[in-house]
Amino acid sequence: MPGSTPGSTPGSETLQVETEEWRRLVRAARAGATDGVAGILADHLDAPVRALLVTTAGGRGVRSRLTLVGGRAVTVTQRIESVEGGTRVEPGVRITVSDGDELWRSLAATLPDSEPPSTQADDADHLLGPEESNLRVRVDAWRGSDRPVMVWDRLWSVVDDRLMDVRTDGDELRLLERPAGSAAEELRSALTEALDAASRAGV
DSSP states (O other), X not given: OTTBOTTOBTTEEEEEEOHHHXXXXXXXXHXXXXXXXXXXXXXTTTOSEEEEEEEEETXXXXXXXXXXXXXXXXXXXXXXXXXXXXXXXXXXXXXEEEETTHHHHHHGGGOXXXXXXXXXXXXXXXXXXXXXXXXXXXXXXXXXXXXXXXXXXXXXXXXXXXXXXXXXXXXXXXXXXXXXXXXXXXXXXXXXXXXXXXHHHTO
């Protein structure tokens, strides 16, 4: 991939672009580009499996949009910041194209399992109180319709260096402590299930 960064590894290529260049690539992809990065993005516009991961800590965070087509994954990552109750997207976009197990390397920074950020979040900004970070994930499976055939939506929170699985039961909030690595393991399972659901929906 032209312009790959030094951080690229075998099976994975990463490109850092400015916001205006990112917008140009998206326009080209929507216009049907077939070559280069825009061509790769065009292949993923209607990806059968799509995921959104948002990690926040202390008012700042990372938003990653992941799409899977065949054996190729594209992850688009942007840094975000909470501003007056809203979210501001910081300049710059990182695009990672990966295959196989390299996908998990590109997502590692978004999964707060082993070394949560030390920045403390403001209590008033979080339902769960003084957490180091949280991770919200949504995985969708699509197959030629205007609505997904599978939706998997989860929230994890890191509190006092413990990974908490946040569940709702009616109007009640339940916190279940999970071992380190659980978020990554469950995300991997959800993506596998989504690939299977998208494939079965087309039969």
